[in-house]
Amino acid sequence: MPPPTVPFFLTSTTLAAAAAKPQRPGPPSPPAQQQQPREARDGSRDACASYTARMRLNPQLALRLFDHLLRSGADPDHVAYALALGRCARGRDRRAAAQLHSHAAKRGAASHRRVCNGLIHAYAVCGSLLDARKVFDRGHEGDAVAWNSLLRGYAAAGDVNALREFFVGMQARDTVSWNTIIAWCVENGEYEEAIAVFREMLASMECLPDRVTLVSVISAITYLGALAQGLWAHAYVCRKGIEVEERLSSALINMYSKCGCIEGAVHVFENLGAQMNVDTWNAMLAGFTANGCSEKALELFARMEITGLVPNKITFNTVLNACSHGGFVEEGMGCFERMTKVYGIEPDIAHYGCMVDLFCRAGLFDKAEKMIQMMPMKPDAAVWKALVGACKTHRNFELGRKAGHMLIEAAPNDHAGYVLLSNIYALDGNWTGVHKVRKLMLDRGVQKVPGSSSIEIDGVIHEFISGDKSHSSKEDIYEMLSEMCQQLKVAGYVPDTSHVLLDIDDEDVKESSLALHSEKLAIAFGLISTAPGTPIRIAKNLRVCGDCHNAVKLLSKIYGRCIIVRDANRFHHFREGSCSCGDFWTVYSGSRESSALTSTRWPAADSSYPAPVDNKL
DNA sequence: GGAAATTCAA
Numbered sequence: 001m002p003p004p005t006v007p008f009f010l011t012s013t014t015l016a017a018a019a020a021k022p023q024r025p026g027p028p029s030p031p032a033q034q035q036q037p038r039e040a041r042d043g044s045r046d047a048c049a050s051y052t053a054r055m056r057l058n059p060q061l062a063l064r065l066f067d068h069l070l071r072s073g074a075d076p077d078h079v080a081y082a083l084a085l086g087r088c089a090r091g092r093d094r095r096a097a098a099q100l101h102s103h104a105a106k107r108g109a110a111s112h113r114r115v116c117n118g119l120i121h122a123y124a125v126c127g128s129l130l131d132a133r134k135v136f137d138r139g140h141e142g143d144a145v146a147w148n149s150l151l152r153g154y155a156a157a158g159d160v161n162a163l164r165e166f167f168v169g170m171q172a173r174d175t176v177s178w179n180t181i182i183a184w185c186v187e188n189g190e191y192e193e194a195i196a197v198f199r200e201m202l203a204s205m206e207c208l209p210d211r212v213t214l215v216s217v218i219s220a221i222t223y224l225g226a227l228a229q230g231l232w233a234h235a236y237v238c239r240k241g242i243e244v245e246e247r248l249s250s251a252l253i254n255m256y257s258k259c260g261c262i263e264g265a266v267h268v269f270e271n272l273g274a275q276m277n278v279d280t281w282n283a284m285l286a287g288f289t290a291n292g293c294s295e296k297a298l299e300l301f302a303r304m305e306i307t308g309l310v311p312n313k314i315t316f317n318t319v320l321n322a323c324s325h326g327g328f329v330e331e332g333m334g335c336f337e338r339m340t341k342v343y344g345i346e347p348d349i350a351h352y353g354c355m356v357d358l359f360c361r362a363g364l365f366d367k368a369e370k371m372i373q374m375m376p377m378k379p380d381a382a383v384w385k386a387l388v389g390a391c392k393t394h395r396n397f398e399l400g401r402k403a404g405h406m407l408i409e410a411a412p413n414d415h416a417g418y419v420l421l422s423n424i425y426a427l428d429g430n431w432t433g434v435h436k437v438r439k440l441m442l443d444r445g446v447q448k449v450p451g452s453s454s455i456e457i458d459g460v461i462h463e464f465i466s467g468d469k470s471h472s473s474k475e476d477i478y479e480m481l482s483e484m485c486q487q488l489k490v491a492g493y494v495p496d497t498s499h500v501l502l503d504i505d506d507e508d509v510k511e512s513s514l515a516l517h518s519e520k521l522a523i524a525f526g527l528i529s530t531a532p533g534t535p536i537r538i539a540k541n542l543r544v545c546g547d548c549h550n551a552v553k554l555l556s557k558i559y560g561r562c563i564i565v566r567d568a569n570r571f572h573h574f575r576e577g578s579c580s581c582g583d584f585w586t587v588y589s590g591s592r593e594s595s596a597l598t599s600t601r602w603p604a605a606d607s608s609y610p611a612p613v614d615n616k617l
Numbered sequence: 618g619g620a621a622a623t624t625c626a627a
Contacts, residue, residue: 114620117619117620121621144620145619145621148620148622174621176620177621179621179622183623210622216622247625248624251624278625283624289626315626318626320627324627353627383627569627
């Protein structure tokens, strides 16, 4: 292909001057280097080597160093081009890549294998798939890097069919090729597909998975909440001796945390040794927070500070979140201050959001409003959502209405705002308000996401929506469900129909719609499909409603099961009639002691931690 | 021999 005609690179003078060097006549004369005296050639090579060494050490400065290299009068070699192109790829700088292409072509370097690979990669990640393809087509067939770089381009372009076709037609697929596909699946929410591709990878025997493969696969498993598969993946890592460096350990900690198995996360974390960085600590902090172990999170944060590790924005985001979920108002305020004063971290909108949430949950609406006023930026939907949610809990209808309207203005396409606002009106008995909000939602074409819950049985994910009758075992499930309802009534459970915020008077209809919530169906299926005493793990796409929360607490006691529900925000560990969240999200009790979480709730690091088992994926 | 692929947050 003809190289792009951009005449200069970075500073316009350097490339133009370099290209116009008198000792560089056009083809068919031999390359200029061969005409230089030997000493000059050696000097240029040394200078170039010194620059490429610096480019390797400071990849961020690669383009600038390349520029300096040209200014010094030395000739860039293929390594210098490749390193500069690598920087273009990372910075998604297509223009600079095209300039380098043009420059290399003039110097006769554009056909070098490494330069070609650099060009393909840079063009591919910058979205110039056609340019990447052109370089590829006239380049080195069979070079794995070239194939993988182009594959990456197809993945970035998002055309699944083209991606699949290219992948299938690849001459030699290696670990990177498979990793690219698996990562693409995860990025695009195709988690089951990611695991299926991983299985194919193993079956193909073409190459071995590495730690990058496992990070992606474990991430897919995390999204699915599939603990059994997570245990398998962890066992695979151990068995194959795959190095558990910072990223893989974060992924594992995250997997165990998000599968509701905090003991597993702690086990991984405590056995890491030197392979730890801020991200690992953040993952563990987030794990404690999501599982309702706020005190543990704060203890860990204190430990982190003692070890001398410097916390970052994410650390504080997580810690503030822990404070807010645990009702630690004082501690949260202290952390917020330390973040700015000790660590010099400028709070971003997320941190302000956490603080508003912290005050709101504690019912300190004055402080929350003050925080909103002092924010240097415009409050976003999350801030309003925290305020509206708390107003609903604390039945502060006036403020709730105002904040609710702000929320639907800040996020007009999110159904959550409309639902929350209509809930506020409904709790206030203002049905006119409810209808107005519903009409607004309808007029704007905003759809409510249907609630769904899933449960993994023997490695298979079963998903239920409210009132679902599509499952093959539906008779057994509904029989179990009616038994559950009877047992609940015996235990003194009264359906809390205030959670059915429909303008209907018939309590029976309200009751039956509650009884068919997706999590109850999933629990019914879990009870008939697992051995007595086995924990039941449910993943739900929305938040658990207050009625289900009450019902599941009782069910955990009636059936002697630990029921772990992952909802859109956090985990609920139901055990013997109570929940690890301490009902905090529904009714804030105000005092730390009354939180259902005690430090003895979780077993020590490895006492009840299930050792990785080599079951089939 | 290098490059390519990756986690944590309301």
